[in-house]
Structures are given as structure tokens and as C-alpha cells.
Amino acid sequence: MPSAESVTERAAALRAQIARHDRLYYELDAPEIPDAEYDRLFRELQALEAEHPALRTPDSPTQRVGGKPLPAFAPVRHVVPMLSIRTETDTESTGALNFDARVRRELKLDDTQPPVEYAAELKFDGLAINLRYERGVLALAATRGDGETGEDVTQNVRTIHEVPLTLVPQPPAGELSGRPSLFDAPSVPEIPEVLEVRGEVYMRRDRFDAFNLRADAAGERTLVNPRNAAAGSIRQLDPAIAARRPLSFFAYGLGEVQGWNVPATHAGVLDALAAFGMPVCDHRAVCSGADALAAFHARIAEARAGLPFDIDGVVYKVNSLALQQKLGFVTREPRWAVAHKYPAQEALTTVQDIEVQVGRTGKLTPVARLA
Numbered sequence: 001m002p003s004a005e006s007v008t009e010r011a012a013a014l015r016a017q018i019a020r021h022d023r024l025y026y027e028l029d030a031p032e033i034p035d036a037e038y039d040r041l042f043r044e045l046q047a048l049e050a051e052h053p054a055l056r057t058p059d060s061p062t063q064r065v066g067g068k069p070l071p072a073f074a075p076v077r078h079v080v081p082m083l084s085i086r087t088e089t090d091t092e093s094t095g096a097l098n099f100d101a102r103v104r105r106e107l108k109l110d111d112t113q114p115p116v117e118y119a120a121e122l123k124f125d126g127l128a129i130n131l132r133y134e135r136g137v138l139a140l141a142a143t144r145g146d147g148e149t150g151e152d153v154t155q156n157v158r159t160i161h162e163v164p165l166t167l168v169p170q171p172p173a174g175e176l177s178g179r180p181s182l183f184d185a186p187s188v189p190e191i192p193e194v195l196e197v198r199g200e201v202y203m204r205r206d207r208f209d210a211f212n213l214r215a216d217a218a219g220e221r222t223l224v225n226p227r228n229a230a231a232g233s234i235r236q237l238d239p240a241i242a243a244r245r246p247l248s249f250f251a252y253g254l255g256e257v258q259g260w261n262v263p264a265t266h267a268g269v270l271d272a273l274a275a276f277g278m279p280v281c282d283h284r285a286v287c288s289g290a291d292a293l294a295a296f297h298a299r300i301a302e303a304r305a306g307l308p309f310d311i312d313g314v315v316y317k318v319n320s321l322a323l324q325q326k327l328g329f330v331t332r333e334p335r336w337a338v339a340h341k342y343p344a345q346e347a348l349t350t351v352q353d354i355e356v357q358v359g360r361t362g363k364l365t366p367v368a369r370l371a
């Protein structure tokens with residue numbers, strides 16, 4: 001009979017090893033061990049946790065496979081409401097100029113005053129989620145719902161490998177190199193008491209295609225499009241179904257925060273979230289004034305087709321959180337943010353042929369061949 005201490009240590013070592021291999025596999029696309037060896041580690045940890053339920057911590061990688069199906073989702077009241085963004089209907093570059101003009105008017109800036117600084121990012125096409133970390137551990141994940149009350153989808157969100165189950169501790173502010181010096185007091189890592197991270201659950205196009213190819217070959221239902229796939233997967237009552245859907249996540253903002261020195265700018269917030277191990281999209285920029293926003297809109301229009309996921313447009317946010325506060329809200333929309341869309345991607349073509357594919361179960365699927 002192994003001692004309690006050695007079982008605890010073994011479980012901790014397995015958790016760390018599995019977390020490392022998860023990162024190599026899912027994030028870096030560079031696995032170091034064969035799948036069978038990974039499965040062996042995973043099953044050993046599952047067996048230890050089954051025997052010693054106290055070892056089953058919420059951050060254990062075994063919690064990613066999801067538990068029992070739920071009868072219904074529990075309601076979650078958002079401490080900070082989840083708002084929506086106003087959409088700029090003018091898809092030309094003038095859309096960016098209109099937004100900047102509105103912000104300057106609200107802030108009572110005249111033409112002699114310097115340009116306003118903005119954070120520009122992508123408008124991801126998926127489902128908005130609030131991730132609540134308590135003392136660095138993912139405690140709750142909820143949908144937006146009506147903005148005031150969403151649904152508890154924690155079980156499903158835990159199955160998304162890109163969503164960290166624990167935040168990476170940061171060196172205390174001022175410790176620039178992060179390297180402990182002989183003269184420093186032992187550094188206590190900084191983890192907020194409460195940190196709510198808001199972002200979008202989405203599905204990459206290649207993962208969507210691969211999922212559908214496999215589903216089709218197996219005679220199972222295929223997903224309609226990546227956006228529906230993301231939303232539909234998160235709202236499955238059976239977490240085993242969600243666990244099989246290849247979902248991703250990008251962080252784009254904050255909800256409730258306790259015990260954390262919030263950076264002064266939105267760009268600083270995203271950098272800090274990335275340092276905590278949250279996935280933050282690299283396609284973002286700090287833009288000074290309207291012309292820089294329009295240039296970002298044009299640059300992303302060029303890059304759009306080559307992105308591995310669908311976007312709905314770009315989003316501009318006033319970078320300074322103090323100015324955001326000053327600008328405030330109208331109804332459910334902040335005055336400091338806008339979504340700037342692209343013209344719908346439409347083209348004329350002709351149907352050359354219609355092929356009828358026969359699935360394994362005999363299901364017939366008509367497929368149009370376009371010019």
C-alpha cells in the first residue's frame with residue numbers, strides 16, 4: 001500500500017506531465033510521446049482519482065473529459081453585465097472615421113487636440129463566454145444569455161483544451177526580469193482573487209472540415225457552419241458530446257475583477273491575459289486616430305481569407321480604460337467600442353453538376369459542383 005503522501009505526489013506529477021503533453025499536442029502541435037503513452041498516464045491519474053476522490057482537483061486534466069449529462073443548465077447571474085457592441089453599418093473606411101468622430105465629440109475634443117488611441121482587434125464569429133477564475137482556478141463558465149443572466153456551461157467549457165484550467169502565476173510587479181535575486185524576499189506569485197475573462201468560443205475552419213469528413217464517413221450528423229458548431233456544442237447537455245467537438249477560445253475582455261491591479265489600457269489587459277496563459281489573438285494593434293483604424297480594417301480585409309477561422313468584421317475599442325469609463329454606455333452598448341463589418345462575401349457562379357453522395361448508412365446527400 002503506497003503511503004498517502006506518495007499517492008498525492010504521484011497524482012501531482014501525473015497532472016503536471018499530462019498538462020505539459022496537452023500543451024505540446026494542442027497548442028504547439030509538437031507531441032513528444034505516442035498517444036498510447038499519453039492514454040496510459042491519463043488512465044493512471046483517473047484510477048488514482050477514482051480511488052482517492054480528494055485528489056480530484058478542479059484543475060485536473062481528467063476534468064476535461066466532462067462528467068454526467070445535465071438535466072438542464074443552471075442560470076448564472078453576471079456580476080458585471082455582458083454587453084453587446086454597436087455595429088457600424090458603413091463597411092467602407094468612413095465607418096472608422098464616423099466612430100472616431102463620435103468618440104471625439106463625446107470627449108469634447110477639438111481638431112487641435114491629439115488623436116485618440118484605440119485598440120483594434122478581430123470580431124470573432126462564435127459564442128460569447130465568461131470564464132470565472134477564483135484564486136487562479138477556473139471555477140465557472142457561463143454563456144452571455146440576455147446579458148444579465150446566462151447559463152452555467154462549465155462542464156462543456158472545461159473540455160476546450162485551449163481554455164486554461166489554472167492561470168499561470170505572474171511575478172510581482174516591479175520584478176522585471178522575473179529572476180529571483182539573492183537580496184529579494186521570496187516572491188509570492190500574483191494571482192487575482194477573482195478574474196473574469198470574457199471571450200469567444202469558436203471553431204477553426206480546418207477542424208470544422210475534418211470533423212465533418214469524419215462524421216460523414218461514419219454516417220453521423222454533420223455540423224452546419226463553424227459558428228453554429230461552436231454555439232451548438234457549448235449548449236449540449238451531455239459534456240461527452242461537447243468534448244468531441246474541436247473548439248477554440250480567444251479572450252477579448254474582462255468581467256468582474258477582485259484583488260488585481262488592472263492595467264490602464266485595453267491592450268495592456270490583453271497582454272496581461274496572454275501572460276496568464278489565456279489565448280489572445282495576435283491580429284491586434286494599437287491605433288492612433290481614425291486613419292490608423294481604417295488602415296487596420298483594410299489590412300484585415302486582405303488577411304481575412306487566409307485566417308484559419310471566420311470573422312465577422314473588426315472591433316475598435318478606446319484603449320484607455322479611464323476614457324472608456326468616462327464615455328460610458330447607451331442602453332446595452334458602450335460608447336467606447338464599435339464593430340466594423342466587411343461587405344458580405346458574395347459572388348455569382350453557376351451550378352455545373354449535382355452529385356448525390358451515398359453515406360455508409362445509405363443516407364443520400366446532394367452536393368452541388370460550382371464553377
Ligand code: IVH
Binds near residue numbers: 085124128129337
Ligand atoms: S467586446 C462591451 N470584442 O460580439 C463590449 N466582442 O456584440 C463587449 N465579439 O456577443 C464585447 N469578437 O461575443 C468584443 N473582439 C471582440 C469580439 C466580440 C466577437 C462578440 C461578442 C458579443 C458580440 C458583441
